[in-house]
Amino acid sequence: MGICTSTGVIRDFAGPYFVSEDNMAFGKPAKYWKLDPAQVYASGPNAWDTAVHDASEEYKHRMHNLCCDNCHSHVALALNLMRYNNSTTWNMVTLCFLCLLYGKYVSVGAFVKTWLPFVLLLGIILTVSLVFNLR
Known part of the structure; x- marks a missing residue:
């Protein structure tokens, strides 16, 4: 799971101490969920990109854990930092279910x-x- 910047660059917590850019750990995306930038509660014109950047910087200093601290957690942190949908309770389980429900296959x-x-x-x-x- 990754999250895009406003310019479409995918950021993915791909391994220990490594956040990739446009090169996801398991290949090209098969499914996506388009989020609404208007739902970003944080202030400033670049709030989305700032949150994605800050989450990525945080995860560049973390050990990857397949079950507890992984790419889903990285995306959840970005959404929490930007207070997407006025929420700071995003987590990997919520994201998993919402992506299953709202995600669309690329082909x-x-x-x-x-x-x-x-x-x-x-x-x-x-x-x-x-x-x-x-x-």
Whole structure:
């Protein structure tokens, strides 16, 4: 998960002490959620970019933790700093669910790449389960 600056440059907490620019850790984005800059509560003409910059600078000094302090947390900090939607309670779980609900796939291929492995794995599990239950 990453967050764009107002010029469209994606910032992504890609690893320990590293925030990438336009080179996401897991490849090109498959899904996006377009946020409304008018929802930024912080003052100043560059409040969005300032919050993204400050969150990125903070995460350049953090160890990446897959479960607790990751790219989702980086984006949440940026949204908290800008008080997006007048909120300072953004977190990785909230972002995950809201991206699932409001995110849009960049293409049909991105949708397939996202869901095909899950569907195949589920099919294998169900097939194996049925075979063993029929015995």
